[in-house]
Amino acid sequence: DTSKMLHFLSWIVLLLDLAVSSPDDCQLERDRLRAQLKSMEIRAMKQQEMIQRLMNLTQQTLNPAKENFFDLGDKQYADCAQIFNSGNKESGFYMIKPLRSPAQFRVYCDMTEGGGWTVFQRRSDGSQSFDRDWNDYKAGFGDLKSANGEFWLGNDNLHYLTSQGDYILRINLEDFEGSQRFALYRKFKVDNEQNHYQLHFSTYTGNAGDALSGSYHPEVQWWASHQGMKFSTKDKDNDRYDRSCALEDKAGWWFNRCHSANLNGLYYKGPYSAVTDNGIVWYTWHGWWYSLKSVEMKIRPNDFEPNDI
């Protein structure tokens, strides 16, 4: 390799230097070798820089951000609220196993805003496609590795979680102007697959407006409310529209005919125009033609009270 070669050449130059003063052709040969050595040194330096740059790149690709996974061993937790109350108060990834879940699965626990939140959906930068089929939404998809990754936790998991008690849903929204709003819904529940993951929730509080029930306008409620809606994807149409909302709005969601909230929609950047209102929409805040910058959907038991351990 290069460094051995360089070593060898400098050794020859040294030998020639030591040689008794010599005829002209020896002098010439020495100069030639010196020049060659110089150019090889420069090449080796450049190669070294390139190797360093490649190593830095590899490092970045392997560790995009700090992963923040907490391995709590064999003890089982039904949700992030239990994890929080067992003394683990750092936001990050944990393993949970809700009562009826056949297996453990990985979740992001948000230990801010009082702590104990199990996050089941996030939009942050448009890096993941949410225009996916029934099986993807059933099992979950996306980036469950990076702290701000986009993902859907999966409808089965959502059912296992919400069927084990009385849960509150918190939706955090952010627009491209830097404003933030939230919506809280009591008694959030998602049925099992046989019931098409039908959606249930009760009273709203918050400052984003009640887009989920369509209560903002009694006349649109019959077609815009998501209360009691079944889940639809582009390959399974369970909506109340004569065509397919999921197909037209590029998302899996609890569509009616079609929506006043479409948080799994396409990632535009703010105001958009399209044939249908297929952006990331929360109607009561920015209307149908503004696509939000970030969304977080998370749940916590209604009777959650943080233990101070």
Ligand SMILES: [Ca+2]
């Ligand atoms: Ca339909």
